[in-house]
Amino acid sequence: MKIRMTRGAITALLVGALTVTACSAPSGNGATGDDGGVGGSLVVGIATEPETLSPLLGYGRDGNSKLFDGLLSRDENLELVPALAVDLPVVSEDGLTWTYTLREDVTFSDGSPFTATDVVFTYETILDPDTNNAARDELAVLEGVEAADDHTVVFTLSHPYAPFAERTVLPIASEEAFGDQDVNTGPYNTEPIGTGPYTLSSWSRGEQIVLEANPDHWGGAPAVERLTMAIVPDDDARATRLRAGELDAAVLPPRLAAGFADDPGRVVINAESADFRAVTLPTDHPVTGDIAIRRALDVAVDREAIVEAVLDGAGAVAHGPVPTASPWFAEGTERPHDPEEAARILDGAGWEVGDDGIRERDGLRAAFTLHYPSGDRLRQEHALAYVSDARGIGIDITAESASWEVIAPAMDDHAVLNGGGNPTDPDFDLYGLLHSELAGDGWNNMARYANPAVDEQLEIGRRTADAQERREAYDAVQRELRENPGYTFLTHIDHVYVMNDEWENVTTQLEPHDHGLGAGPWWNIEDWQPRS
Numbered sequence: 001m002k003i004r005m006t007r008g009a010i011t012a013l014l015v016g017a018l019t020v021t022a023c024s025a026p027s028g029n030g031a032t033g034d035d036g037g038v039g040g041s042l043v044v045g046i047a048t049e050p051e052t053l054s055p056l057l058g059y060g061r062d063g064n065s066k067l068f069d070g071l072l073s074r075d076e077n078l079e080l081v082p083a084l085a086v087d088l089p090v091v092s093e094d095g096l097t098w099t100y101t102l103r104e105d106v107t108f109s110d111g112s113p114f115t116a117t118d119v120v121f122t123y124e125t126i127l128d129p130d131t132n133n134a135a136r137d138e139l140a141v142l143e144g145v146e147a148a149d150d151h152t153v154v155f156t157l158s159h160p161y162a163p164f165a166e167r168t169v170l171p172i173a174s175e176e177a178f179g180d181q182d183v184n185t186g187p188y189n190t191e192p193i194g195t196g197p198y199t200l201s202s203w204s205r206g207e208q209i210v211l212e213a214n215p216d217h218w219g220g221a222p223a224v225e226r227l228t229m230a231i232v233p234d235d236d237a238r239a240t241r242l243r244a245g246e247l248d249a250a251v252l253p254p255r256l257a258a259g260f261a262d263d264p265g266r267v268v269i270n271a272e273s274a275d276f277r278a279v280t281l282p283t284d285h286p287v288t289g290d291i292a293i294r295r296a297l298d299v300a301v302d303r304e305a306i307v308e309a310v311l312d313g314a315g316a317v318a319h320g321p322v323p324t325a326s327p328w329f330a331e332g333t334e335r336p337h338d339p340e341e342a343a344r345i346l347d348g349a350g351w352e353v354g355d356d357g358i359r360e361r362d363g364l365r366a367a368f369t370l371h372y373p374s375g376d377r378l379r380q381e382h383a384l385a386y387v388s389d390a391r392g393i394g395i396d397i398t399a400e401s402a403s404w405e406v407i408a409p410a411m412d413d414h415a416v417l418n419g420g421g422n423p424t425d426p427d428f429d430l431y432g433l434l435h436s437e438l439a440g441d442g443w444n445n446m447a448r449y450a451n452p453a454v455d456e457q458l459e460i461g462r463r464t465a466d467a468q469e470r471r472e473a474y475d476a477v478q479r480e481l482r483e484n485p486g487y488t489f490l491t492h493i494d495h496v497y498v499m500n501d502e503w504e505n506v507t508t509q510l511e512p513h514d515h516g517l518g519a520g521p522w523w524n525i526e527d528w529q530p531r532s
Contacts, residue, residue: 040530043248047235048233065194085168095157122170127139127142131183172195209517213225254314257498268498272511276318278490298488310491351394375401386490423510426474434449508521
């Protein structure tokens with residue numbers, strides 16, 4: 001059995017977006033509980049763990065947090081559906097006022113009632129400059145939020161913003177449970193109280209996060225009673241533990257997942273995604289800051305070969321951050337594989353080939369370091385393929401693995417094998433990736449890309465509700481990025497999972513870059529039922 005969304009599904013899915021106004025062994029697994037009754041647990045191997053479980057600091061901002069609910073949620077096709085709200089919002093004619101009516105039958109996991117004041121508290125706390133939420137800019141359009149009554153919330157925007165409803169999948173925190181603690185360091189970050197289908201049982205950092213079904217969830221109690229997320233950063237280690245029966249499911253690189261394809265009782269699931277792999281090319285570096293170097297690398301890399309050799313076909317070439325199957329993709333911005341053109345670009349810019357085959361200009365070698373995270377096989381193989389293609393045009397790149405703690409402070413002047421991508425509205429991905437105001441702001445704009453023409457179009461796309469104006473703006477961004485690339489985009493990867501075939505209602509969504517706790521086949525685990 002194999003579950004796979006077709007590429008055509010991406011187009012249909014994203015067209016809709018245009019119109020939307022450890023290590024511990026499991027204590028028990030499988031669809032049968034320890035007492036022999038219906039229930040049981042699922043143990044999933046994921047590569048990374050969140051820094052916090054508080055939505056006030058950014059956890060679950062794209063939905064599917066399991067511990068919390070948003071006003072809205074997304075279905076299998078990423079269409080917006082009501083969650084804590086009883087319906088989609090009512091929007092004023094000028095697009096500035098968005099009104100939500102809330103459910104009246106919801107309580108937090110500690111038994112306290114959910115009301116409009118919790119919504120106001122959540123959004124106002126995130127917008128507070130003293131809150132260390134790196135995603136605060138995503139709500140910059142929000143001028144105010146108020147509780148009209150216990151079950152009515154009104155948002156006021158400073159300008160029309162077409163995808164605002166998609167921002168209200170953000171999880172809602174409990175004002176009462178939070179109390180007067182410090183938002184950045186308080187216990188709510190590791191002991192959250194939410195309205196979601198699961199509650200936190202335990203969290204052993206670096207090892208596992210254990211969730212228990214919430215029997216009082218407004219949507220009904222989940223059949224999967226215990227969900228354990230085992231933190232296993234190394235790809236090979238996850239595959240080994242899955243083979244040994246320590247895990248019921250795991251996210252794996254395509255080649256490792258292929259080894260489970262014929263295993264009885266297991267299913268391999270390919271979830272298509274907007275998740276790209278790209279090389280950041282810091283503009284302050286004397287080599288990568290040169291447009292000729294960046295343009296040459298853009299056409300020298302063989303993207304098709306990477307898809308086939310590294311991804312085993314489980315993905316697609318990336319000509320930019322927007323997938324080619326998306327209706328937002330700008331036709332004509334494809335990058336051809338043309339090493340000869342790359343050589344001409346470098347020759348014209350004065351980069352001459354030296355005796356060792358590496359180019360130089362004014363005594364400066366065309367050389368730099370490319371970091372990738374240790375244990376990430378896909379990024380390693382992407383990096384090595386990129387290094388090989390660059391060498392073919394006389395650019396010497398040294399690929400080095402390191403932890404993110406080592407990579408982060410080096411990003412100013414070292415390239416990184418980066419990942420990102422959001423399948424919904426282009427503003428959600430492109431603004432943070434490319435806007436110069438966010439250069440070097442945490443994981444935003446890691447290339448320190450600065451292009452006034454791109455900034456202008458990003459602002460137009462963000463501030464107009466007119467669909468045609470938005471399309472033209474994002475087309476212009478992609479054309480500028482082709483002429484002046486700050487990144488070399490390589491592939492959009494499928495997320496590949498292997499899991500025991502014991503549950504029904506297992507599906508996938510078109511996934512973002514981030515996957516683990518909220519994305520994956522378990523995005524709707526609260527709806528699963530044991531296979532009879």
